[in-house]
Amino acid sequence: MTAPKVEKSEDEWRAVLSPEQFRVLRQKGTELRGTGEYDKFYGEGIYNCGGCGTPLYKSTTKFDSGCGWPAFYEGFPGAITRSSCVSLTLMEGGLRSPALLVVDT
Numbered sequence: 790m791t792a793p794k795v796e797k798s799e800d801e802w803r804a805v806l807s808p809e810q811f812r813v814l815r816q817k818g819t820e821l822r823g824t825g826e827y828d829k830f831y832g833e834g835i836y837n838c839g840g841c842g843t844p845l846y847k848s849t850t851k852f853d854s855g856c857g858w859p860a861f862y863e864g865f866p867g868a869i870t871r872s873s874c875v876s877l878t879l880m881e882g883g884l885r886s887p888a889l890l891v892v893d894t
Contacts, residue, residue, distance in 0.1 A: 795841040806840060814840045822857030836861075843868055 797805075802815050812818035827836070836846040836859075845868050846861040854860035 793843075795843075802840070810839050814838075820858070825858060827859045828857060830859075845869060 799815065803811055806814060809820075813820065831848070831851065833848050835844045836848065836851075837844050844865050846864050850861045850863045852860055852862060
C-alpha cells in the first residue's frame with residue numbers, strides 16, 4: 790500500500806515545518822551525526838513522517854547501526870522509497886518518505 794502523496798507549495802511547507810525540519814525534509818539535508826532526537830531513543834511505538842504524519846517504521850524494526858543516525862531494517866510497505874547520493878568524498882544511502890515529495894509544476 791502506497792502512502793498518499795501530500796502536495797504543498799514550498800511556502801506552505803515552510804509555514805508548517807520548523808527551519809530545521811524544512812532543511813532536512815524538503816532540501817535533503819541531514820542532522821549532524823549523533824545529534825538527532827531519536828538516535829538513542831528506543832521507546833515502543835510508531836515513527837511517523839515529521840511533515841505529514843505518515844507512519845514510516847515500527848519501533849521493533851529499529852537497530853543500533855553505530856552510524857549516529859536512527860536505523861531501521863524495514864519500513865511500512867509503500868511508506869518509503871530508497872535513494873542514494875554520491876559525491877566526490879562521500880557515498881551514502883538514505884530513505885525518504887514519498888509523502889514528502891512534491892510535484893514541480
